[in-house]
Amino acid sequence: xxxxxxxxxxxxxxxxxxxxxxxNERGVHRKLxxxxxxxxxxxxxxxxxxxxxxxxxxxxxxxxxxxxxxxITIQYLTKDNFSKEYIEYYx
Numbered sequence: 434x435x436x437x438x439x440x441x442x443x444x445x446x447x448x449x450x451x452x453x454x455x456x457n458e459r460g461v462h463r464k465l466x467x468x469x470x471x472x473x474x475x476x477x478x479x480x481x482x483x484x485x486x487x488x489x490x491x492x493x494x495x496x497x498x499x500x501x502x503x504x505i506t507i508q509y510l511t512k513d514n515f516s517k518e519y520i521e522y523y524x
Contacts, residue, residue, distance in 0.1 A: 437461055443474060450474060478515060486511045 439456030450471065453464040464473075478488045489510040496504050 441477060443469070475516060479512060482512050486513075488512055488515050 436458055437456050437460065439454060439461050442454045443450050444452040444454075450469045453469045453474070455462055455464065482488055487509050491506075491508040491510060493506050494503055495506040498504050
């Protein structure tokens with residue numbers, strides 16, 4: 434079986450973390466709903482912060498362009514601006 438790298442991926446629905454996927458050497462998995470909390474997200478994303486400092490990437494739809502193609506906003510979050518309060522405010 435090929436190894437698939439999937440970084441922690443959290444799907445928000447109505448500003449609430451709904452699904453949390455992650456990958457490892459055994460494949461792609463989904464965290465239990467009970468563990469998909471803002472506190473657990475912050476705790477996990479603050480572990481092993483890389484030297485470049487980026488701990489997460491936020492992507493969201495931002496309407497459509499003149500050519501009707503969807504626009505997406507992308508925001509990189511560092512240890513300094515990633516927090517439960519930030520998530521609650523922006524998501």
